[in-house]
Amino acid sequence: EVQLVESGGGLVKPGGSLRLSCAASGFTFSSHSMTWVRQAPGRGLEWVSSITSSSSYIYYADSVRGRFSISRDNAGNSLYLQMNSLRADDTAVYYCARSGCSTNCPLRVNWFDPWGQGTLVTVSS
């Protein structure tokens, strides 16, 4: 069974840092691009960052560029999101998601399936 499990969320003060992890199982992790999407309380979905299978290409939303860093460990089947200089408007549930189309399938034509259950990040003093 394909499974994604996020961890690392919690309460952090403005300006603080947090590192999210996403443990993948049930598929060949190294063949798929991965993505982080967040959802603020009561709001819609917002794309955060994507990384291709071999980490050759990395993309960020303007709202997090320069503060967040996405990475992956293909040997350990894990995806990460290092979040620095956190702000109140970063408060959200953060989901990791697998690209549905694998190797040699560019992100621009890809889709996300499945998604993890999400981890809540709360930025507050």
Added chain:
Amino acid sequence: QSVLAQPPSASGTPGQTVSISCSGSSSNIGTNPVNWYQQLPGTAPKLLIYSNSQRPSGVPDRFSGSKSGTSASLAISGLQSEDETDYYCAAWDDSLEGLVFGGGTKLTVL
């Protein structure tokens, strides 16, 4: 303000057919495929339609997707009470070099 425009709400009665629109531009929907996600309350989004009109295994054929120019549409036929939830469209934007979502549509089954 979302890059892709969706109506915030839609409604229909059981058995009816409802359509949800998703409007974009030449840099996103006009160039790249559209995907649709369904999100039940308190749960993670689930893929509903990919590559404009493809249904993943397990998704009922009551759900269908289409795309024309810079707009896409999700149709739900034979509306059921369990369809009452939120729906999001998404596409890659070549100008922004990132994924863009619609603001989401809350579907109510009357």
